[in-house]
Amino acid sequence: MTFTSKPPRRVGARVLLLNNADEVLLIHARDPDNPSHHWWELPGGGQDPGEKLEDTARREIAEETGLVIDEIGRKLWTRESHFTYRGRQHHRLDHVYLARTNHDAPQVALQHTANERAGLIERRWWSSAELSECADKLLPTELPDLLQMLLDNRFPTAPAALTA
Numbered sequence: 105m106t107f108t109s110k111p112p113r114r115v116g117a118r119v120l121l122l123n124n125a126d127e128v129l130l131i132h133a134r135d136p137d138n139p140s141h142h143w144w145e146l147p148g149g150g151q152d153p154g155e156k157l158e159d160t161a162r163r164e165i166a167e168e169t170g171l172v173i174d175e176i177g178r179k180l181w182t183r184e185s186h187f188t189y190r191g192r193q194h195h196r197l198d199h200v201y202l203a204r205t206n207h208d209a210p211q212v213a214l215q216h217t218a219n220e221r222a223g224l225i226e227r228r229w230w231s232s233a234e235l236s237e238c239a240d241k242l243l244p245t246e247l248p249d250l251l252q253m254l255l256d257n258r259f260p261t262a263p264a265a266l267t268a
Contacts, residue, residue, distance in 0.1 A: 110195065111192070111193045112195065113196070114150050114194065114196050114197070115150070115151045115157075115196075115197050115199075116148055116149050116150045116151055116160065116196060116197070116198045117148050117151060117160035117200075118145070118146040118148030118164075118183075118198045118199070118201070119148055119161050119165050119201050119202075119203050120146055120180060120201070120250075120254070121146075121147065121165065121169075121203050121205060122202070122203070122205070123204075123205055123206075123208055123229055124206060125229075125231070126231070126232070127229035127230055128146075128229070128230050128232075128235065128247075128251055129146075129147060129169060129227060129228070130144040130146065130147075130227070130228055130229075130242075131145055131147050131169075131224065132225040132226045132228065133223045133224055133225060135189055135223065136190065136222040137191055142240065143242065144228075144241070144243065145243040146200060146243075146247075147164060147168045148160075148165075148168075149168070158176040158201065161173070161201050161203070165203070166212055166215070167216065168216065168220065168227075169210065170210020170213065171207055171211055171212075172207075172211045172212060173203045175204075176201045177201060177203055178201065179199055179200065179263045180200050180201065180250070180264070181200050181250070181263050181264040181266050182197060182198065182200070182263060182264075182266065183196075183197070183198045183200065183243075183244055183266040183267070184197045184198075184265075184267050184268070185267070185268035186268070199263075202254070232251050232255055235248045235251060236252070243268070244268060250264075
């Protein structure tokens, strides 16, 4: 008899980070065990025990991008997802916040985990127009529309709930 258990839900924070040109910073990542599976996503990661989500967002931005964000803006959405990565099932609940920066280059040393180093392809700033033309997998898939709604001041005031 085989028993399968559901993976525990990992709570985290991600940041829709905009620069002065209203470009969004995305991370291009891949599954090291399945290199053909790659995607673009917002920077962020898992919440440490006792950590406020806004602090998670700041910490993850600094670790993954080298950018220091003093002010985290409003929560834009939550996204619950179930996926396979490195041959294991995962369950994630990400809280996505808005932030802005005047910097395009790292301010502090990057602190990637070994897993992040194995899966990182690149980081890139995307304009809304470039993002809408992207043929690669985006997380979330609605990101081009969500970004445009935000830039057009049409984004709902209450955080949206996305699922994948």
